[in-house]
Amino acid sequence: xxxxxxxxGQGHETAFAQLVSERTGLDxxxxxxxxxxxxxxxxxxxxxxxxxxxxxxxxxxxxxxRVIDKARNLAxxxxxxxxxxxxxxxxxxxxxGTDHRVAFSAVAKNAYSAGGFGEDGREPGLDETAFHDPxxxxxxxxxxxxxxxxDPATGVTxxxxxxxxxxxxxxxxxxxxEGQIHGGVVQGVGQALMERLCHDDTGQLVTxxxxxxxxxxxxxxPLITSERIATxxxxxxxxxxxxxxxxxFAAPAAxxxxxxxALASAGVTHFDMPATPLRVWQALQAR
Amino acid sequence: xxxxxxHQPETLEEAKRLxxxxxxxRYLSGGHTLLPSMKLRLATPSxxxxxxxxxxxxxxSIEGDNVVVGAGTRHGDVAQSADVLAAIPALADLAGMxxxxxxxxxxxxxxxIANADPAADYPAAIVGLNATVKxxxxxxxxxxxxxDLFETxxxxxxxxxxxxxPTPVRAAYMKFPNPASRYxxxxxxxxxxxxGIRVAVTGxxxxxxxxxxxxxALTVNFAPEAVADILIPDDDLNSDIHAANDYRAHLVTVMAxxxxxxxxx
Ligand SMILES: Cc1cc2nc3c(=O)[nH]c(=O)nc-3n(C[C@H](O)[C@H](O)[C@H](O)COP(=O)(O)OP(=O)(O)OC[C@H]3O[C@@H](n4cnc5c(N)ncnc54)[C@H](O)[C@@H]3O)c2cc1C
Numbered sequence: 001x002x003x004x005x006x007x008x009g010q011g012h013e014t015a016f017a018q019l020v021s022e023r024t025g026l027d028x029x030x031x032x033x034x035x036x037x038x039x040x041x042x043x044x045x046x047x048x049x050x051x052x053x054x055x056x057x058x059x060x061x062x063x064x065x066r067v068i069d070k071a072r073n074l075a076x077x078x079x080x081x082x083x084x085x086x087x088x089x090x091x092x093x094x095x096x097g098t099d100h101r102v103a104f105s106a107v108a109k110n111a112y113s114a115g116g117f118g119e120d121g122r123e124p125g126l127d128e129t130a131f132h133d134p135x136x137x138x139x140x141x142x143x144x145x146x147x148x149x150x151d152p153a154t155g156v157t158x159x160x161x162x163x164x165x166x167x168x169x170x171x172x173x174x175x176x177x178e179g180q181i182h183g184g185v186v187q188g189v190g191q192a193l194m195e196r197l198c199h200d201d202t203g204q205l206v207t208x209x210x211x212x213x214x215x216x217x218x219x220x221x222p223l224i225t226s227e228r229i230a231t232x233x234x235x236x237x238x239x240x241x242x243x244x245x246x247x248x249f250a251a252p253a254a255x256x257x258x259x260x261x262a263l264a265s266a267g268v269t270h271f272d273m274p275a276t277p278l279r280v281w282q283a284l285q286a287r
Numbered sequence: 288x289x290x291x292x293x294h295q296p297e298t299l300e301e302a303k304r305l306x307x308x309x310x311x312x313r314y315l316s317g318g319h320t321l322l323p324s325m326k327l328r329l330a331t332p333s334x335x336x337x338x339x340x341x342x343x344x345x346x347x348s349i350e351g352d353n354v355v356v357g358a359g360t361r362h363g364d365v366a367q368s369a370d371v372l373a374a375i376p377a378l379a380d381l382a383g384m385x386x387x388x389x390x391x392x393x394x395x396x397x398x399x400i401a402n403a404d405p406a407a408d409y410p411a412a413i414v415g416l417n418a419t420v421k422x423x424x425x426x427x428x429x430x431x432x433x434x435d436l437f438e439t440x441x442x443x444x445x446x447x448x449x450x451x452x453p454t455p456v457r458a459a460y461m462k463f464p465n466p467a468s469r470y471x472x473x474x475x476x477x478x479x480x481x482x483g484i485r486v487a488v489t490g491x492x493x494x495x496x497x498x499x500x501x502x503x504a505l506t507v508n509f510a511p512e513a514v515a516d517i518l519i520p521d522d523d524l525n526s527d528i529h530a531a532n533d534y535r536a537h538l539v540t541v542m543a544x545x546x547x548x549x550x551x552x
Binding site: 153154155194196198206207210211212213214215276277278281282 | 468
């Protein structure tokens with residue numbers, strides 16, 4: 001399967017292969033997901049806007065249905081039955097109500113073997129291409145709660161707990177979705193509490209390495225609780241919603257407001273992210 | 288990184304001879320400071336003389352009331368040493384706060400104090416405990432060893448061989464780490480030693496320094512309150528994106544207070 005989206009850690013190899021496996025009955029190990037290789041993939045736009053599952057997913061399932069139709073037609077020929085009597089189950093095409101069956105792989109082999117696809121005008125091969133143009137956006141929503149503690153003596157902010165409840169529609173792979181939430185939350189927390197690009201008076205970047213640019217690290221974070229509810233999205237056949245950025249949207253607001261709430265109790269009326277120790281301490285001095 | 292010649296002597300004499308014969312030599316221990324600066328072409332030595340094969344630089348021993356740590360000893364080994372944990376737990380604690388696992392598994396005591404980074408942790412323990420730096424040719428008292436920003440009393444070809452730390456009555460180290468690098472923004476070592484109370488501060492200035500006012504206050508009353516209101520002047524303190532100088536001065540007080548609490552257990 002060649003896809004025009006790009007995977008760089010979001011688990012497309014797994015989730016997209018699942019879409020194909022669920023529909024064809026093929027083993028996950030036999031499905032290769034190819035992306036990001038301009039020599040093999042004809043066109044693509046990459047991945048952005050939490051849209052890979054939502055936009056690419058339906059194109060995948062559409063292409064799957066077309067491939068299955070072609071294969072069913074050929075399986076009918078091989079099993080000497082009517083196409084309408086052929087069922088696809090567990091990776092096999094079966095004549096309904098009988099134990100006559102042929103494996104998907106055997107059909108695929110015939111589709112590319114001279115003479116294997118019959119003589120009655122059937123098109124050889126199983127390849128299909130599909131595109132999907134989403135009719136409108138998806139609207140994931142949720143509520144995130146961050147609890148922070150600030151040490152007034154040092155200005156250090158500690159994230160104590162983080163709970164995220166999101167509605168991301170139908171999830172292809174809940175474990176991957178949970179990982180996306182965790183990753184997004186950490187990125188958002190980084191933005192709220194530590195990450196900052198700084199330049200000196202001459203325009204030189206002074207946060208040019210991780211010795212000065214603070215990335216969130218596992219040790220600085222609590223365990224993140226992620227719960228989900230699922231309302232089907234109406235704008236795509238999978239019912240999926242964008243998940244990748246859900247955490248990054250919510251976390252800066254949740255963590256940033258938690259910091260502001262704590263500082264407000266000490267009389268601070270305005271505070272801009274990020275809540276680095278120095279900035280928090282300065283805000284407490286200035287009140 | 289530019290090309291260089293690499294030597295691995297097994298004795299101090301050989302190391303010094305190689306140093307004398309080379310154009311622009313540098314000793315190499317853990318390499319966690321020297322190699323990154325070579326990669327950035329900030330250092331371009333003609334010859335690297337690695338000290339890790341010299342057995343006499345390794346190991347930790349107890350000599351009377353002193354814990355003697357070889358210059359080639361890795362931070363991780365100091366942090367886990369049963370001898371150090373028993374005699375000077377504050378020193379093991381400090382070594383365990385340096386950088387991360389990778390850094391502690393490579394970086395050495397000798398490399399750290401020869402480099403004399405203003406944000407390094409060991410200088411606080413050396414000055415705080417009134418330790419003695421031993422070299423291939425002499426012994427240097429803690430108060431004379433660190434002279435300025437990245438400057439020490441060492442001569443050009445002088446090799447640190449060990450540091451002798453006197454066992455204190457009690458001691459503790461508190462570190463406020465740089466949130467990105469984990470180096471000390473401010474580190475305060477407080478110790479009650481045979482020769483009196485010592486308070487040593489690293490990270491805040493160009494080089495480690497003592498706070499005599501705090502030492503005097505703790506001599507009268509070894510309690511957190513004794514230092515809680517002592518604020519050091521911030522004129523000569525470091526100032527950067529992570530910590531302005533007034534914040535550093537404030538952190539010295541906070542860390543000193545917490546170090547006293549920790550020393551009292
Ligand atoms: C990511 C990172 C984080 C770090 N965080 C901390 C931290 O939190 N706290 C901290 O204190 N340090 C920190 N360090 C520094 C580290 O702990 C080492 O102590 C330091 O790099 C120097 O030790 P080294 O053995 O690696 O020396 P090297 O890099 O091998 O040498 C450093 C200098 O000392 C000289 N030298 C080496 N050994 C001797 C000797 N026996 N006699 C005379 N001269 C010698 C070398 O010629 C060179 O000029 C960090 C380093 C890194 C890379």
